[in-house]
Amino acid sequence: MNLRDLKYLVALAEHKHFGRAAEAAFVSQPTLSTQIMKLEEELGVALVERTPRKVLLTEVGREIVQRARDVLNEVEQIRLIARRTLDPESGTLRLGIFPTLGPYLLPHVIPQIRERFPRLELLLVEEKTEVILRQLREGRIDAGILALPVHDQQLHVEKLFDEPFVLAVPEDNPLARHRSIKLDDLADQNLLLLEDGHCLRDQALEVCQLAGAGERSGFRATSLETLRQMVAANVGITLLPVLAVKPPVARVEHVRLVEFLGRPPARHIAMLWRKSSAMHGFLGDFAELFRQLPDGLLDPGIDPT
Incomplete structure (x- = not known):
């Protein structure tokens, strides 16, 4: 067993395809396949299930891949120690x-x-x-x-x-007449939010919970820019982190930004x-x-x- 073979196994686990794994490891597909088989023979266990369409790891294969990642990471740390010592x-x-x-x-x-x-x-x-x-x-x-x-x-x-939030509202929304609002002013409002998986969604939901607000049903954006354009189109209101509204970010027409009084949500x-x-x-x-x-x-x- 050597580090090269562990790298091949980890690459195969990540790509689940011999050809793509070989390409990522900068070797030919036969070379990678042969070394994986030799590793299986050395360990005496099957690491890979070879199916016509894709490659699956066996249960023991998944466990060994996790250990292999740890080993490879520790080796990289050794190299980093040496490099950082020099410069x-x-x-x-x-x-x-x-x-x-x-x-x-x-x-x-x-x-x-x-x-x-x-x-x-x-x-x-x-x-x-x-x-x-x-x-x-x-x-x-x-x-x-x-x-x-x-x-x-x-x-x-x-x-x-800490990065504060501001409220983005359409220019004809009643909240747009205020330069600043209290968090309680969001009570009973429904906000446009990002799709699942974005941490900003979780943060906005926490603010909504504190303010007694909810989520606008039937819509979830994939990016802050989509949220911004939906506000401009008068679809609803949303929370934006302050860095996303500061130069060099360009202002969007028909959108008004309102800050929070006191200690803003952040x-x-x-x-x-x-x-x-x-x-x-x-x-x-x-x-x-x-x-x-x-x-x-x-x-x-x-x-x-």
Whole structure:
């Protein structure tokens, strides 16, 4: 048994197809198939069920794949320790971030990252929260920027900032006449929300519960931009995170933004990484850049002009 064969097995588990797994592993399909069979012979168990249309792992195969991922991740950590010792600020950082934050936060941070870590190769992965957490646990990414709470004792949580929400309403909606409202003013309102799987949906539902509001039935958006356009079309009202309404994001005609009085509802943003990560010290320094946002960027105050 060697690391190469474990990589082949993990690739097969991910792609469930010998051809695609071989392509991902940069070997020929016969080579990958032969090495998998040799691994089965060495272990004395069947790891793969070969069917005419797809490849399935046996029960023991699934368990061994999980262990193989752990082994490969630990080997990668060893390599990272060596590289970071030689030059802590070079190399590659694989960072996951969720779709309702990434496009609106990164333009304000990337220039500072390039200036502070000019030799760093930053690879960004935009996925929903559950995918980022899975990839983080499997060692496929190094860190993730997510909204709290996240319950996982294996992950270190570095809090970054709180991002307030504002209310987006059509220009002829009665709420548009107010520059600011109380959370209670949403009582009995029905809000447009994102589809299942988006953490923003869960956060908005929590706000709805606090305010006594509900969800607009029969509609669920796939992105913040869809929500914004539905408000412009006078379909309903919604909550938007403040970074999604600040420049360089363009304003949308026929949409009015209303802030909340007092302490506005907000989502709590943090960077997470494995406690076992060899990059722990560097990631702490990297996270600090996400706290140094431009003045006023997280201010929910809306310019009425």
